[in-house]
Amino acid sequence: DTTVKQNPRYKLARVGKPVNLICSQTMNHDTMYWYQKKPNQAPKLLLFYYDKILNREADTFEKFQSSRPNNSFCSLYIGSAGLEYSAMYLCASSPDQGAGSDYTFGSGTRLLVI
Amino acid sequence: GQQVQQSPASLVLQEGENAELQCNFSSTATRLQWFYQHPGGRLVSLFYNPSGTKHTGRLTSTTVTNERRSSLHISSSQTTDSGTYFCAFRGSALGRLHFGAGTQLIVIP
Numbered sequence: 001d002t003t004v005k006q007n008p009r010y011k012l013a014r015v016g017k018p019v020n021l022i023c024s025q026t027m028n029h030d031t032m033y034w035y036q037k038k039p040n041q042a043p044k045l046l047l048f049y050y051d052k053i054l055n056r057e058a059d060t061f062e063k064f065q066s067s068r069p070n071n072s073f074c075s076l077y078i079g080s081a082g083l084e085y086s087a088m089y090l091c092a093s094s095p096d097q098g099a100g101s102d103y104t105f106g107s108g109t110r111l112l113v114i
Numbered sequence: 115g116q117q118v119q120q121s122p123a124s125l126v127l128q129e130g131e132n133a134e135l136q137c138n139f140s141s142t143a144t145r146l147q148w149f150y151q152h153p154g155g156r157l158v159s160l161f162y163n164p165s166g167t168k169h170t171g172r173l174t175s176t177t178v179t180n181e182r183r184s185s186l187h188i189s190s191s192q193t194t195d196s197g198t199y200f201c202a203f204r205g206s207a208l209g210r211l212h213f214g215a216g217t218q219l220i221v222i223p
Contacts, residue, residue, distance in 0.1 A: 033211075037155075040215070040216075041215065042118070042200070042213035042214055042215045042216065043157070043200070043211075043213045044213075045210055045211065048210075088155050090155075090157060092157075102147070102159045102162050103147070103159060103211060104159070105149075105156060105157035105158070105159075106156070107154070107155060107156040108155040108156060110155065
């Protein structure tokens, strides 16, 4: 299976409530990424795991958490959702962190915060 | 600053016409990729093309590394080509992909 799976496909959340998004891959990829995509904007990297090491982008450091309990699974956690979190969240994986290999993206989770 | 610039921002074609999408990037460390986003949201890798020219079907990607630019040519466009095309490159060893804002392509019958 060469796909990245994301659940759920759609998520409705209330302002102030937590949100947990799930991603999995069975390609034994070293690195898993989470991107946020808003309409008419470029996908924005939020964080990534290289093996067990979490790297969070400086401007989203406090807003998002993640866990990777094993190689196949990675979650994205929002402790208290705000309206500005409404977006498509894309998970991706790659076999390594620097060489020329492709990324594989999941279908995304569309989050709507109300 | 803006590390990846794509043009045009949007493009409307008649079916059968050709399209040329442009990407300019600020770093010489390329590892450039082109992605296609389905209207439903999934990003699909079209080309990993750090330099030179690659073909697949009606698509051709050409990257000129020392000029920091890449192009995606779509020949004989079809309505199913409609969607958003992103250019992205990796500027560091940590694998971060820097995306452009995308070119939205609409192909009308």
